[in-house]
Amino acid sequence: MGLLSKKDLKLITDPLADNNPITIQVLGICSALAITAELKASIVMSIAVLFVMGLGNLTISLMRNIIPPKIRIIVQLIVVATLVIIVDLVLKAFAYELSKTLSVFVGLIITNCIIMGRFEAFALANGPIRSFIDGVGNALGYAVILIIVGFFRELLGSGTLLGFKVLGDPIEKTGVYAYGYENNGFMLLAPMALITIGIIIWVQRSRNIALIEHN
Amino acid sequence: MEHIELFFKSIFIDNMIFATFLGMCSYLAVSKKVATAVGLGAAVIFVMAITVPLNWLLDVYLLKDGALIWLGPEYAEYDLSFLSFILFIATIATMVQLVEIIVEKFSPALYNSLGIFLPLIAVNCAILGGSLFMQSREIQTLGLAFNYGVSSGIGWFLAILAIAAIREKIRYSNVPAPLRGLGITFIVTGLMAIGFMSFGGMLTGGDEEKTTEQKVVVEPTQQKVEITKEAIDIAKNEKEIKE
Numbered sequence: 061m062g063l064l065s066k067k068d069l070k071l072i073t074d075p076l077a078d079n080n081p082i083t084i085q086v087l088g089i090c091s092a093l094a095i096t097a098e099l100k101a102s103i104v105m106s107i108a109v110l111f112v113m114g115l116g117n118l119t120i121s122l123m124r125n126i127i128p129p130k131i132r133i134i135v136q137l138i139v140v141a142t143l144v145i146i147v148d149l150v151l152k153a154f155a156y157e158l159s160k161t162l163s164v165f166v167g168l169i170i171t172n173c174i175i176m177g178r179f180e181a182f183a184l185a186n187g188p189i190r191s192f193i194d195g196v197g198n199a200l201g202y203a204v205i206l207i208i209v210g211f212f213r214e215l216l217g218s219g220t221l222l223g224f225k226v227l228g229d230p231i232e233k234t235g236v237y238a239y240g241y242e243n244n245g246f247m248l249l250a251p252m253a254l255i256t257i258g259i260i261i262w263v264q265r266s267r268n269i270a271l272i273e274h275n
Numbered sequence: 276m277e278h279i280e281l282f283f284k285s286i287f288i289d290n291m292i293f294a295t296f297l298g299m300c301s302y303l304a305v306s307k308k309v310a311t312a313v314g315l316g317a318a319v320i321f322v323m324a325i326t327v328p329l330n331w332l333l334d335v336y337l338l339k340d341g342a343l344i345w346l347g348p349e350y351a352e353y354d355l356s357f358l359s360f361i362l363f364i365a366t367i368a369t370m371v372q373l374v375e376i377i378v379e380k381f382s383p384a385l386y387n388s389l390g391i392f393l394p395l396i397a398v399n400c401a402i403l404g405g406s407l408f409m410q411s412r413e414i415q416t417l418g419l420a421f422n423y424g425v426s427s428g429i430g431w432f433l434a435i436l437a438i439a440a441i442r443e444k445i446r447y448s449n450v451p452a453p454l455r456g457l458g459i460t461f462i463v464t465g466l467m468a469i470g471f472m473s474f475g476g477m478l479t480g481g482d483e484e485k486t487t488e489q490k491v492v493v494e495p496t497q498q499k500v501e502i503t504k505e506a507i508d509i510a511k512n513e514k515e516i517k518e
Contacts, residue, residue, distance in 0.1 A: 086457060089299040133397060134368045141361040149357060164407035167360050171400040173300040249472065250294060254465035258458050265453035272452050 071194045075201030078268060081174045082205040083261045088174030093209075093253040095165050099222050102210030104151070104158055105165070106203030110196065112143045112169055113178065117195030120183040136179045137170065144169050174202055209256050217247030278422050285426040288475055291401045292434035293468035298401030302435050303460060312439035320428030322374065322396050323405050326367050327424030328417055330406040333362055363406045371397040401431050438464060
């Protein structure tokens, strides 16, 4: 990576593991969990957040010297809301079915705490290029968790990945279903997203003991 | 009856936290002690009771397809619903700021208990989520919108109160080290959500009966129509043959 200096590269790699926005910083869980029952929806959501975060961080960073501190939250919300409207209209135009599945959760990207958190913590204090990289990095960290959760929930819940029947046909009893395997419909229900994330946190923290919380 | 149904439905069945995961960030961050959890929960009820009806008015008189008709017949074609995100969030942010100023002026005691949570609420997904669900579920009247706001707020309040109480107790249990803190909170919330799913059967039973009755009424008429169409066709054919 000759394009990025070591310091900039760290902005991308940090959120992917040891400073992950979801499992370590506990930001942005709000609008994420409900849509992870399918892998496709989680990927689209990740791309939407990537777009909003990268451009939002860039915009706020460019405006950081002219925003009056007292009304900065409203300014930030307006910037995010504008970007989210663009995403929403693009989804409605090119993937109408998917935009129905995501329903209000596209709109809820506005109040996704990751975005506001990064604006406050990074974009208001750093230059536009670094802010853009930071936005992309955090969005990728968010995407990783979303895709892992989506992968397991779709695979175990309906036996498919992106709609392809990777485990065989449950009705004609082919593939693993021939040996008596059954889909676990429970994985498709909302509570299992929370428990899956709980398990991801467990795995991550047992690998990296420094992250363990003390009471 | 409509009001009671909506009230219980938004508290238990469509609970903000357990069914749609809205407001998870503040739910996880501010649930370490019961006292602070109660403060934030009360602030959420308060703000939702104001913003949901307000956004309902905006939706009906400004944003919906054809909502501008009260300005004159030439405005009937406008559909501004793509602006709803920006308008809703602006309303919420302004209202939160306004409420903060008013409460600080008139009731310093309430301000001391609620005040620090109010800025947090502007970016709480539960508040915006409440308004967006109000729009997508097409709530009919202003009274119902107010009811929806209050009862969703109460649902959120109950959820954060419950998890705060559990977290206070769980500190004394021997949780596996990597799960301590955040991990166990996620798993407990998941288990509570499974518990709340059992409320799901409370109201759906009635709806199913209604739909089946309607189907029973509809089917014979369709058959009759088909039969009469066939009869007409046969009659036409006979006429043609005669001619």
